[in-house]
Amino acid sequence: MKVRELAIAGGYEFTPDVFRDDRGAFVAHYTDTGFLDAVGYPMRLGQIHHSHSRRGAVRGVHYEDVPPGQAKVVSCAAGALLDVVVDLRVGSPTFGHWDSVLLDPHTCRAVYLEEGLGHGYVALQDDTVAAYVSSVEYDPAAEHEIHPLDPRLGLPWPTDMAYLLSERDRNAPTLTEARDAGRLPTYEACRALHRDRRPLVPTYRRDHGER
Template sequence: MKATRLAIPDVVLFEPKVFGDDRGFFFESFNQHQFEEATGRKVNFVQDNHSRSAKGVLRGLHYQLAPHAQGKLIRVVQGEVFDVAVDIRKSSPTFGQWVGVHLSETNKQQLWIPEGFAHGFLTLSEHVEFLYKTTNYYAPAAEGCIAWNDPTLSINWPLSMQPILSEKDKLGRQLKEAEVFE
């Protein structure tokens, strides 16, 4: 499995080695040892989540505060998304910066987003099946949401239409007003 640190080095893109022929394909989607070597961290995943979204849905930018902060290992098993991680750690030299990647059933890549980041994605195909592992359990009282279109972040979403947002995401706060990590 190839691991690449992105412009924000704590965020890692994983690309599995895929073995395919006329019968289909096989790849190792997770290997604890390789993950720990690539991230430099020993991580215990405690929850797996699965979502399905229609084209044009934008979810995020979501996060959970300590002590319920979540690291996420994300992949797409059907369709394609533009996936974004925003550093919301005030003490980080990359605070307020973002990275974005295309994840799809075709490229089979996965994105590691550690604790201290807000996360969001935009669906680019008719339907998307999205899977992710988390390092902590969902805790609604610790949840935060930053506005997907915060002008200080200037995320370059590949929009072809007005995104479809949940009521929660419509109420996302600007980064300068949000409760974030120290």
């Protein structure tokens, strides 16, 4: 598995090995050992879910209260999507910056983002399926949003399509409005979540899984 740290601390791109044969392919988007080697602490499992989107659907930019926050591993099981990670942590050296990764079932890349980072994506094809592994269960009272078309962010959405936004995202505040209202997580609170955290699983390697 190849790992690339994003331009924002706490965000990573994972490119797993893909095992192909006449039947198709087998891929592991997440392994404990690969994650520990890259990030330095284990991923807690709170919820697994997926979304199904039409071309042009924009989901996000969403984030959660910290604590507890919600870390995510995101991959694309069908179609294609442009995934965006935004630094919403007040006090971070890269506050307001973003990085993006193209996710699809051919490269099988996945994105990990720590608690406190904002997440969004746009579906580039009809019938795009995004798969999520999240560290905690979804709590609607703890999740918030930043307007995905905020010019201050300047996110790299394609210009050759009409965007489909939920009412919630259409009415979301800008980054500046959310910061001035005191709604954003702080960099210190987010970093404190992982301070002195010790691995909870053995750091051995093994090749396993039914292919």
